Amino acid sequence: MTEATLVARFAPSPTGALHLGNARTALFNFLLARRSGGHFILRIEDTDAERSSDAYLEALVEDLRWLGLDWQEGPDTGGHSAPYRQSERTGLYADFQERLLVTGAAYPCYCTPAELELSRRTQLAAGRPPRYAGTCRELTAAQRRDREAHGLVPTLRFRVQPGAEVVFDDIVHGPQRFATDDIGDFIVRRADGSAAFFFCNAVDDALMGVSHVLRGEDHLANTPRQLLVLKALGLTAPTYGHVSMIVGDDGAPLSKRHGAPSLSGLRERGYLALAVRNHLFRLGHAPAVQGTLAIDAMAEAFDIGRLGRSPARFDLVQLDSWQKEAVHGLTDDAFAQWARAALAAVPPAEQAAFIAAVRPNVVFPDDVAAWARVVFGDAPSLSEAGVAVVRDAGGAFFGAAAAAAAASGNDLAAITAAVREATGRKGPALYKPLRLALTGLDHGPELAPLLRAMPRAKARERLIRYAG
Numbered sequence: 286m287t288e289a290t291l292v293a294r295f296a297p298s299p300t301g302a303l304h305l306g307n308a309r310t311a312l313f314n315f316l317l318a319r320r321s322g323g324h325f326i327l328r329i330e331d332t333d334a335e336r337s338s339d340a341y342l343e344a345l346v347e348d349l350r351w352l353g354l355d356w357q358e359g360p361d362t363g364g365h366s367a368p369y370r371q372s373e374r375t376g377l378y379a380d381f382q383e384r385l386l387v388t389g390a391a392y393p394c395y396c397t398p399a400e401l402e403l404s405r406r407t408q409l410a411a412g413r414p415p416r417y418a419g420t421c422r423e424l425t426a427a428q429r430r431d432r433e434a435h436g437l438v439p440t441l442r443f444r445v446q447p448g449a450e451v452v453f454d455d456i457v458h459g460p461q462r463f464a465t466d467d468i469g470d471f472i473v474r475r476a477d478g479s480a481a482f483f484f485c486n487a488v489d490d491a492l493m494g495v496s497h498v499l500r501g502e503d504h505l506a507n508t509p510r511q512l513l514v515l516k517a518l519g520l521t522a523p524t525y526g527h528v529s530m531i532v533g534d535d536g537a538p539l540s541k542r543h544g545a546p547s548l549s550g551l552r553e554r555g556y557l558a559l560a561v562r563n564h565l566f567r568l569g570h571a572p573a574v575q576g577t578l579a580i581d582a583m584a585e586a587f588d589i590g591r592l593g594r595s596p597a598r599f600d601l602v603q604l605d606s607w608q609k610e611a612v613h614g615l616t617d618d619a620f621a622q623w624a625r626a627a628l629a630a631v632p633p634a635e636q637a638a639f640i641a642a643v644r645p646n647v648v649f650p651d652d653v654a655a656w657a658r659v660v661f662g663d664a665p666s667l668s669e670a671g672v673a674v675v676r677d678a679g680g681a682f683f684g685a686a687a688a689a690a691a692a693s694g695n696d697l698a699a700i701t702a703a704v705r706e707a708t709g710r711k712g713p714a715l716y717k718p719l720r721l722a723l724t725g726l727d728h729g730p731e732l733a734p735l736l737r738a739m740p741r742a743k744a745r746e747r748l749i750r751y752a753g
């Protein structure tokens with residue numbers, strides 16, 4: 286790694302399933318590193334032991350790999366900044382916390398959760414934004430000893446100097462200016478000894494050499510506190526970019542009720558990673574290049590200058606159109622793999638013909654399963670309207686069709702020629718009754734290839750039943 290190497294990271298907390306907002310953050314950081322031949326780190330922010338779990342971590346790694354992302358450093362790959370789980374970095378943090386304590390940049394706070402809550406409510410009731418009241422800011426050594434003698438275990442609180450400003454440039458939002466008077470003293474170490482987010486997130490970025498941080502806009506207001514910690518420790522801050530939130534079609538932050546499941550939910554439904562990446566790539570980012578992009582082309586097209594400030598709308602219709610494209614682009618083998626459960630009902634000899642026939646009409650494996658039932662299942666029952674169409678075509682129509690199907694081996698051209706000859710019908714009057722009798726439906730994939738995939742006995746049986 287040279288000094289100029291771009292280092293990006295994704296720093297999830299393993300407290301739940303990976304949702305689309307986080308997946309997009311991961312993708313953007315991955316692409317940022319990839320496009321410049323830089324480094325991408327996966328760091329696990331699991332200092333909140335109660336909410337974090339190994340099961341979530343495993344699922345997270347699986348989801349990211351499924352999405353097609355890989356990292357040069359991470360909990361499973363190692364690297365020169367190991368360990369990559371914050372829960373394993375407590376010792377490292379202790380040195381920096383000690384430094385903050387010794388220099389007076391932080392102080393022990395003995396306030397209990399109940400006292401803090403009371404103070405918070407009092408301030409809210411007075412119409413003020415709740416902030417740490419400063420109770421323990423100027424305790425003398427004797428006062429501290431006294432509290433500790435009473436068994437109080439302190440948190441470590443960062444001392445925010447009043448009357449100053451924190452200024453930085455955000456990649457997306459431009460110049461930012463925050464008054465320290467609006468920032469209350471904040472916790473850098475909890476009473477249980479674990480490091481708090483503002484502290485370890487910032488310190489780790491510095492220790493891991495992270496040069497760029499792209500993350501959700503909800504973290505923009507956290508940035509000044511992180512910059513204060515880094516400054517107090519003489520550590521280098523990364524360049525931050527806060528990407529716009531993802532919202533549903535009603536403009537509210539994306540949630541389950543917008544039909545936006547977790548990444549694993551999408552995978553289970555049969556969405557392809559290529560499709561998901563292509564939709565995420567365009568949420569809050571307006572690339573100059575259109576069309577479905579493979580990973581390297583996507584990295585090349587990723588442009589932090591094109592990250593937008595307005596909320597990004599998640600759109601299932603858009604996602605499904607990427608999905609359709611992606612399904613069309615699958616090789617036969619990949620298609621067979623993608624839809625393998627649905628293809629279980631398809632005789633191996635007909636598989637290639639069946640895939641060729643239905644591919645233009647399927648978006649999910651469920652669609653494949655539905656067409657497999659149509660082609661290889663029991664003879665379909667028709668709607669009332671369908672029965673009327675078939676009856677109107679008449680027995681001679683289907684007698685000729687069944688004979689031609691048997692003679693030609695399900696060749697649609699031969700069948701239609703025979704029926705035309707026998708009945709004089711053409712156009713929809715010819716095709717619609719055939720399609721209905723054969724598939725039970727008045728829509729679907731092109732009939733000729735679908736019929737080629739259908740076992741001959743089935744085709745004959747479906748035609749002959751209306752011949753009488």
Ligand code: GLU
Binds near residue numbers: 298330486498500504
């Ligand atoms: N653990 C934080 C989160 O998941 C990381 C924020 C950041 O990327 O800095 O929101």
Ligand code: ZN
Binds near residue numbers: 394396420421422
């Ligand atoms: Zn206190």
